[in-house]
Amino acid sequence: MTKSKSDPTDGTPFEAVIGLEAHVQLKTRSKMFCGCENRFGAEPNTLVCPVCLGHPGSLPVVNRQAMEWAARVGLACGCEIARFTKFDRKNYYYPDLPKGYQISQYDLPICNGGEVEVHFANDSGVVRRKIGLVRIHLEEDAGKNIHAEARPESWVDLNRAGVPLLEIVSKPDMHTPEEAGAYLRMLRLIMLYLGVSDCNMEEGTLRCDVNISVRPRGSTHLETRTEIKNLNSFTHVENALQHEITRQMKIKARGEKIVQQTLLFDPEKGETRVMRGKEEAHDYRYFPEPDLAPWIFSEEWIESLRKSLPEMPAVRLQRFQGALGLSPYHADVLVRDVVMAEFFEEALETYDKAQSVANWVTNVVREESNARGISAKEIGISPARLAGLVRAIDEGKVSNQKARDVFKAMLGNTRAVAEVIGELGLEQISDDSFIRNAVKEVIGKHPGPVEDVKKGKENSINFLVGQVMRQSKGKANPGIVLKLVKEELGV
Numbered sequence: 001m002t003k004s005k006s007d008p009t010d011g012t013p014f015e016a017v018i019g020l021e022a023h024v025q026l027k028t029r030s031k032m033f034c035g036c037e038n039r040f041g042a043e044p045n046t047l048v049c050p051v052c053l054g055h056p057g058s059l060p061v062v063n064r065q066a067m068e069w070a071a072r073v074g075l076a077c078g079c080e081i082a083r084f085t086k087f088d089r090k091n092y093y094y095p096d097l098p099k100g101y102q103i104s105q106y107d108l109p110i111c112n113g114g115e116v117e118v119h120f121a122n123d124s125g126v127v128r129r130k131i132g133l134v135r136i137h138l139e140e141d142a143g144k145n146i147h148a149e150a151r152p153e154s155w156v157d158l159n160r161a162g163v164p165l166l167e168i169v170s171k172p173d174m175h176t177p178e179e180a181g182a183y184l185r186m187l188r189l190i191m192l193y194l195g196v197s198d199c200n201m202e203e204g205t206l207r208c209d210v211n212i213s214v215r216p217r218g219s220t221h222l223e224t225r226t227e228i229k230n231l232n233s234f235t236h237v238e239n240a241l242q243h244e245i246t247r248q249m250k251i252k253a254r255g256e257k258i259v260q261q262t263l264l265f266d267p268e269k270g271e272t273r274v275m276r277g278k279e280e281a282h283d284y285r286y287f288p289e290p291d292l293a294p295w296i297f298s299e300e301w302i303e304s305l306r307k308s309l310p311e312m313p314a315v316r317l318q319r320f321q322g323a324l325g326l327s328p329y330h331a332d333v334l335v336r337d338v339v340m341a342e343f344f345e346e347a348l349e350t351y352d353k354a355q356s357v358a359n360w361v362t363n364v365v366r367e368e369s370n371a372r373g374i375s376a377k378e379i380g381i382s383p384a385r386l387a388g389l390v391r392a393i394d395e396g397k398v399s400n401q402k403a404r405d406v407f408k409a410m411l412g413n414t415r416a417v418a419e420v421i422g423e424l425g426l427e428q429i430s431d432d433s434f435i436r437n438a439v440k441e442v443i444g445k446h447p448g449p450v451e452d453v454k455k456g457k458e459n460s461i462n463f464l465v466g467q468v469m470r471q472s473k474g475k476a477n478p479g480i481v482l483k484l485v486k487e488e489l490g491v
């Protein structure tokens with residue numbers, strides 16, 4: 001594989017080894033162990049109760065929806081779903097965790113193994129790789145400390161305390177920041193396809209810790225690693241990795257040792273600083289949560305979940321390229337936007353020329369929705385009407401270029417394609433005898449270029465076609481014009 005320009009180990013004797021722990025907030029209606037609403041952006045400390053505040057005597061209850069969604073994510077990633085799973089207390093103190101412990105899963109997580117298939121483009125084309133998973137477990141989120149600028153005090157908002165959090169732990173299977181970014185983007189896409197999380201990094205519903213070590217290229221053993229906590233954007237993940245891989249390579253090149261540490265990344269300065277020495281599992285004194293019974297998944301339940309899975313991104317990508325014959329580029333653009341992919345598939349029900357429809361959806365529809373900051377389904381043209389427009393182009397009723405004006409005129413109403421084309425006077429002329437007359441006229445007027453064409457100057461053909469197009473006010477079908485110009489000149 002050709003290494004990309006963004007790979008800091010490129011041209012060095014080192015190889016980076018990267019593992020990711022992604023934290024995904026599930027968008028269940030209520031929290032993981034209580035009935036409090038699970039919602040972002042509410043007034044601080046308004047979505048709380050004795051359970052998520054950890055008041056003495058309060059008892060947690062497992063959110064069945066969260067268990068089901070965790071299992072769905074596991075099934076979508078090919079994990080083994082535990083038939084018997086349990087919760088454990090992870091003990092530590094921090095102001096955003098007033099209970100003094102987090103309910104998590106230690107030795108019996110919901111999902112084991114599995115893999116995520118990622119693809120990304122680099123110098124050598126599209127690279128496909130399978131990144132292995134270690135496990136996926138469910139836990140509760142902590143609250144949020146709020147540090148005000150230029151004021152000495154800090155606050156704690158516990159609205160987030162107790163929100164269901166899926167922790168997805170990858171194997172140390174990645175070697176470049178680019179791969180790690182592609183993996184995280186695919187995880188997000190899987191969650192969006194399953195409808196279990198919005199994975200909005202700005203709102204913190206997808207957060208990520210990365211583990212990094214650097215070893216001599218060709219070596220297979222794992223060396224001392226550092227961990228960077230709480231990265232909250234794809235760019236931060238890639239930048240933090242770049243920085244940390246470079247830092248470790250410099251230390252190793254000096255013959256010094258890497259210290260196992262937990263780091264924080266400062267995106268402003270583009271550097272890391274030490275948060276704490278790395279803690280070990282035994283520091284947390286895990287023990288089984290005494291207030292919750294173990295959870296048993298029945299075979300029937302797991303099977304029914306497996307059957308209800310939607311088509312996942314990697315499978316859809318293959319179908320779009322294979323059965324529908326889309327170019328890799330168009331298939332990729334569509335698969336990465338759930339709503340746009342649905343729009344595309346609905347349009348195909350009206351007109352099944354997949355590549356023609358894909359061209360329009362990924363160009364014109366996408367431009368319109370990006371420009372207005374809304375989804376493809378909100379721009380004011382139904383997939384069926386868009387499909388009708390694409391059909392009109394393919395049938396030569398309007399030129400591809402003029403069709404953009406028709407598209408604009410179709411937004412926000414329900415008028416038929418033919419009606420709009422007629423009203424705008426944009427009907428394309430595909431009538432041979434009409435175009436042939438125009439061609440003859442242009443040939444008569446431009447003896448110079450005609451001579452040039454006969455001498456073999458290709459450009460002069462384009463000039464003559466341009467003249468015919470101009471004479472027809474852009475309405476002549478350019479394909480037919482070209483054909484007839486060549487015919488008339490005998491080339």
Ligand SMILES: [Zn+2]
Nearest residue numbers: 034036049052
């Ligand atoms: Zn609560």
